[in-house]
């Protein structure tokens with residue numbers, strides 16, 4: 001075999017083996033990522049309580065989970081992040097004023113999490129809720145950013 005042809009064959013073999021190895025690594029990465037994502041998604045749900053534990057028109061703080069569970073007058077639930085959308089300070093619920101207030105720069109939000117007064121640039125973030133077997137479960141690691149409120153954001157029993 002001429003030298004030039006031999007070198008070409010070696011290069012073709014090296015490139016072929018490299019492509020096979022890269023493909024195997026990519027496939028392994030993609031499939032393991034999917035399993036990991038499913039596992040995390042399944043374990044992220046946090047039980048907040050029974051549906052009947054939360055009266056219509058109530059706001060309940062879950063500070064360790066970084067959220068407020070709001071049950072509107074029509075029975076719909078919202079899980080609002082307790083972090084202000086301005087610079088992330090923890091908001092508090094002012095029952096007398098019926099609004100969330102930020103102690104840092106005085107932003108306020110209505111019960112749906114919509115900005116009443118700036119500098120907060122947008123509505124409070126949401127966490128997905130799921131109601132199963134009468135239990136309210138929040139995915140408090142999966143933040144939904146939004147600009148405004150609409151009824152599709154509510155979760156009903």
Ligand code: FES
Pocket residue numbers: 084085086087088089102103104105106107118119120
């Ligand atoms: Fe809330 Fe600035 S961090 S108003």
